[in-house]
Amino acid sequence: MRTLLAVAALLAGTAPLLAGPTCSPGDPSAQILASATIGDVHPAFSHKRVAYGWSLQVKREDHDDAGMTYYVGDLYDAQGKLSTKNVFVLENEWDCGP
Secondary structure: OHHHHHHHHHHHHHOOOOOOOEEEEOOOOOOOEOOOOOOOEOHHHOOOOOOOOOEEEEEEEEEOOOOOEEEEEEEEOOOOOEEEEEEEEEHHHEEOOO
16 A cells, blocks of 8 residues: 555656646637737737637736736647647636636
8 A cells, every 4th residue: 555655646746737727719819929918929820810629728827017917828729739839818818617
């Protein structure tokens, strides 16, 4: 029993910790930004949009001088593959679960 607990503790220590929720876009017009600035569209998304199947793994929140809240995290496409790391999105354009 002690061996089992030791192995479980070791595995728990090596598992990656998720910083925040996984969110999905509220609609296809959700912006993918390069910084916590409205209109600063990320270069990889200057001519494309996210779809409902995409998701954002939130790492942290950020705020601009006007008090807008942004999520910062890694964006995954509809197939679950990492698309872009460290993007900014407007909090009110994304649904982060119940």
